[in-house]
Amino acid sequence: MKKGIMLFIILGLPALSGYAFAESEIESRIRTLEEALKKQEETIKTQQIMINELKEQNKKNEVKQMQPSSKPEGVAAEKTAPAGEMRQQVQELKEKVEQVAEAQKRTFPGIFNPSIGLVGETIFSYRSKGSTETGSDRPGGFDVFQRSVELNAAAAVDPFAKAYVVLNASADPVTGEATLNVEEAALQTTSLPWNLELKAGRFFGEFGRLGYIHDHELPFVNRPLALAQYIGGESRTDGLQLNWLLPVNHYVSLTVGVGDQFGGDNPPNFVGDFRNGSGLNYWGRLSTYFDLTPNISLEPGISGLWNPSTDAQWAAGGGVNPLFPIVAGNTFTERERRLWGADLVLSYKPLRNNQFQSLTWGTEVLFSDNRYDVTDSMHNALPGQSVGSVGLYSYLTYKFHREWSAGFLFEYVENEVNNQDKTFAYSPYITWALSHWNQLRLQYTYTDPNAASGRPADNAVYLQWAWIIGSHSHGWQQR
Numbered sequence: 001m002k003k004g005i006m007l008f009i010i011l012g013l014p015a016l017s018g019y020a021f022a023e024s025e026i027e028s029r030i031r032t033l034e035e036a037l038k039k040q041e042e043t044i045k046t047q048q049i050m051i052n053e054l055k056e057q058n059k060k061n062e063v064k065q066m067q068p069s070s071k072p073e074g075v076a077a078e079k080t081a082p083a084g085e086m087r088q089q090v091q092e093l094k095e096k097v098e099q100v101a102e103a104q105k106r107t108f109p110g111i112f113n114p115s116i117g118l119v120g121e122t123i124f125s126y127r128s129k130g131s132t133e134t135g136s137d138r139p140g141g142f143d144v145f146q147r148s149v150e151l152n153a154a155a156a157v158d159p160f161a162k163a164y165v166v167l168n169a170s171a172d173p174v175t176g177e178a179t180l181n182v183e184e185a186a187l188q189t190t191s192l193p194w195n196l197e198l199k200a201g202r203f204f205g206e207f208g209r210l211g212y213i214h215d216h217e218l219p220f221v222n223r224p225l226a227l228a229q230y231i232g233g234e235s236r237t238d239g240l241q242l243n244w245l246l247p248v249n250h251y252v253s254l255t256v257g258v259g260d261q262f263g264g265d266n267p268p269n270f271v272g273d274f275r276n277g278s279g280l281n282y283w284g285r286l287s288t289y290f291d292l293t294p295n296i297s298l299e300p301g302i303s304g305l306w307n308p309s310t311d312a313q314w315a316a317g318g319g320v321n322p323l324f325p326i327v328a329g330n331t332f333t334e335r336e337r338r339l340w341g342a343d344l345v346l347s348y349k350p351l352r353n354n355q356f357q358s359l360t361w362g363t364e365v366l367f368s369d370n371r372y373d374v375t376d377s378m379h380n381a382l383p384g385q386s387v388g389s390v391g392l393y394s395y396l397t398y399k400f401h402r403e404w405s406a407g408f409l410f411e412y413v414e415n416e417v418n419n420q421d422k423t424f425a426y427s428p429y430i431t432w433a434l435s436h437w438n439q440l441r442l443q444y445t446y447t448d449p450n451a452a453s454g455r456p457a458d459n460a461v462y463l464q465w466a467w468i469i470g471s472h473s474h475g476w477q478q479r
Contacts, residue, residue: 006083014055114155115471121148121216124463134447134458139174146171148215151180152472156190163187183236195245204235205262206243206255206285207303209343209364211235216466219362219397220429221443225413226391230339230368231305232263237281256284262305269310281337294351300344309338323457327418329377335384336371356402363394368416389414406430437468 123145130140138145147170154164166184171177186201204212211227211233223233239259246252260268262281270279321404343364350357368389374382391414397407408428415421429443441464449455 003434019213037355055396060371114153116151116153117148117468117470117472117473119148119152119214119216119466119468121146121150121464121466126461128459129456133456135455139173145173146178150183150214150216152184154471157187160188160191161187174433183234195247197245199241199243200239202236202238203241205237205239205241205257205259205283207231207235207262207283207305207339208285208341208366209249209301209345209362211303219360219395219407219431220409220427221441221462221464222427224364224391224393224409225423225425226364226366226393227410229391229413230366230389232265234264235262236264237262238268239281246358251289253287254284255286256282258282262307269307275291276309281305281307295348297347297349298344299347301342303341303343305339310334310337330382331375332372332378332385332387332417333375334370335373338369338371339366339370341366356399358399359397360397361395362397363392365392366390367436389416389419403433404431405433415453418452422450423453424448437472439466440464441466445466 123143125138125143125145126255127134127136127138127140127143131138134140148158149169151167152160154163156162164184164186165182167180168183169178169180174180174449182202184201186199186203189196189198192198204214206212208227208231210218210224211231214234215223234306237257237259238261239257240258241255241259243253243255246254259281260270260279261273262283269275269281283303283305285301285303287299290298290300292298341364343362345360345362346361346363368391369386371384371386373384376382391412393409393411395407395409397405399405406429409426411423411425411427413423415423425445425447427443429447431439431441441462443462443464445458445460445462447458447460449457
């Protein structure tokens, strides 16, 4: 019996002590909760007192507003009316905010589909000289040219990148059949650190002011002669381009790129089984922006392009200028391509009337310094030559109405192979923008080559009709 009692005490003591400890722990928690409840009750009482005071104050204000004023009724109405209108405006604003918040919660079926747009551009023209005299791929006399039908699509790939594609078709001058090609197809990052943006694929490399602008976006009908001569039209490339927005208070943008071609008329260099780094094109651009006054802005920039070793196969196929492949009986084959450029745009856009009035002056100077291998008429090698040529264009556009603008374009270019061959061109133009999606432009161009070119002067009249349907990311660039 005693052994049983001793065993019960030994086994029961821990349980009793644990029970006592648990009971004390529960009592402690209950006291903590009671204290928290008391504090909450005190807070509620304080808030209730404040609410009662506010109600009492509002009642006093209402009594004051109801008391008759010694002033005439018209004067009192003038003071109370704005307060009522203000309350109504606040209520309407709240309703609009709620509608916007509700709309943001909705998910539309096509939210993840790409934005798609189509651009058409037709050129009606008359030229006084034939194609054999002007060197153009379009005939002289009357001509209708469907210069482009451009299909573009763009969308976000994911939170880190976006992509776009531009397909373009233009009519062949001989057969009239349209040839479809991929003009651009590129991926562009959106969330790189340190203000960096990377673009890869086929795109227009950033060189100069108008080199990477599509034809229908130009402020005049045709691409400037200097760009056609030294770049080969649009600055299309297959490559990689990195843009850096410098971390300074002032806007400064630096772009560098590398690609296996540069220019719409220039095929890739060294098409074969192996390409060295010297066969690639390297380019860069530095640009900035200044607000000279609230109404006047200045955008300067400098650009450079270098191809250390140009493919001789490309030059033999007509890459040196198809119009002037022979200079003084000798044939020039391009071996190294170097191009430099400086550009600026000065704009006057009054803040109070910028939809109806603006004045824009843009200009770009290009210097081509290519190296050529030279052979004589018997195909004997002669010493290589470096040919420096200069080209420029300058235009002034005055917008005098929401839909109407007019301007003048001056051009000068020296042939990249023979800098004694010089061409001047003068082009007044007028633009009627019926809307953002529908635009007509009439332009007259007088082209005046010098005697060294062997070509006669030419008069041309152009009527450009361009239209857009759907989404169009780059829009009209009146620059």
